[in-house]
Amino acid sequence: MKSDNLKAVLFDLDGTLVDTADEFVVVVQQLRAEHGMAAMDPLRIRASVSNGARALVCLGLGLDPNDAIFESKRLRLLELYSEVLGSEAKPYPGISLLLAELAKRNISWGVATNKPRAYAEPLMAKIDLPPCPSLVCPDDVKDRKPHPESLYRNCRDLGCAPHEAIYVGDHLRDIEAGKRAGMYTIAAAYGYIEADDEPSSWGADALISDSKNLAELIFNL
Numbered sequence: 762m763k764s765d766n767l768k769a770v771l772f773d774l775d776g777t778l779v780d781t782a783d784e785f786v787v788v789v790q791q792l793r794a795e796h797g798m799a800a801m802d803p804l805r806i807r808a809s810v811s812n813g814a815r816a817l818v819c820l821g822l823g824l825d826p827n828d829a830i831f832e833s834k835r836l837r838l839l840e841l842y843s844e845v846l847g848s849e850a851k852p853y854p855g856i857s858l859l860l861a862e863l864a865k866r867n868i869s870w871g872v873a874t875n876k877p878r879a880y881a882e883p884l885m886a887k888i889d890l891p892p893c894p895s896l897v898c899p900d901d902v903k904d905r906k907p908h909p910e911s912l913y914r915n916c917r918d919l920g921c922a923p924h925e926a927i928y929v930g931d932h933l934r935d936i937e938a939g940k941r942a943g944m945y946t947i948a949a950a951y952g953y954i955e956a957d958d959e960p961s962s963w964g965a966d967a968l969i970s971d972s973k974n975l976a977e978l979i980f981n982l
Contacts, residue, residue: 767868768921770859770979771895771912771944773930774874774881775810776952778856779888782807783849788841789821792834796822811932811953813875814838839880846880847887853951853972860891862976869919871895873911873928873938895919907934909942916942927979929969936963947978 772778786803793801801821809820818824818835825831863870871894874881878898885893895918899905902914909923916923928939931952939946948965951972960968969975 766925767927767979767982768925769869769871769916769919769927770863771871771873771915771926771928771939773811773928773932773935773949773952774872774876774884776931777929777935777949778852778872778890779850779884780853781850781884782810782953784842784845784847785810785817787845787849788838789817791841792818792821792838795837798822808953808955812955814842842880847884850884850888852888852890855971855973855975857890859976859979862980864891869894869921871897871915871919873897873906873915875899875905875934907937907941909938912938912942912944929975931960933958933963936965940964945982947975949975 775781786806789806790800793799805820806817809816814835815826818831818838819826822834824834860870876898878900881896881898885896895915897911897914902910904910912923912928916926923943926944927947928935928942928944929947929949930936930939931949931954936946936948946965948960948963948968950960950968950970954960967978969978
């Protein structure tokens, strides 16, 4: 990938484009309080945000997905999240400047997320970023990430070929999806990384540990 061949930069949402963890910390702690459980280390919750609602229920309540009450607790977590969605979320440092520079260079951008549209769309509307030209959620595709279908959909929306795009994500599934799509991939090690995970092992083309340096990395390929 050369920067002068770049037509689009695509991002995962939670943990890559936007820091939403503080909202999930509040939600998991509230869910635990409803069950008479003490507050847990917020850093453990932050590290699990990219794994989704099911993982947060497992972490927060110590439940197995096969437990009879699991689904009701997942729905309760989502209900609590709906009440705080967008209240604490904010773009990662440097993201706004990166998007402004992309616009100057006539490079498109988009989001491919496993976050359902019912939550992703209002979140994107509330944060301080320009309108997203291509937001692809699991509702829009047959197969969610790590399948590359979401990224192909972004490319159709933005009128570019996969090899003309970069995908940035903070989870192994993001890098797998990007590589399977034929994109240049960047592992966002500043995102929500589990203690036993190692982004350098994901096989990404590049790794970034500070979102403020993402623009420099992209424009100096």
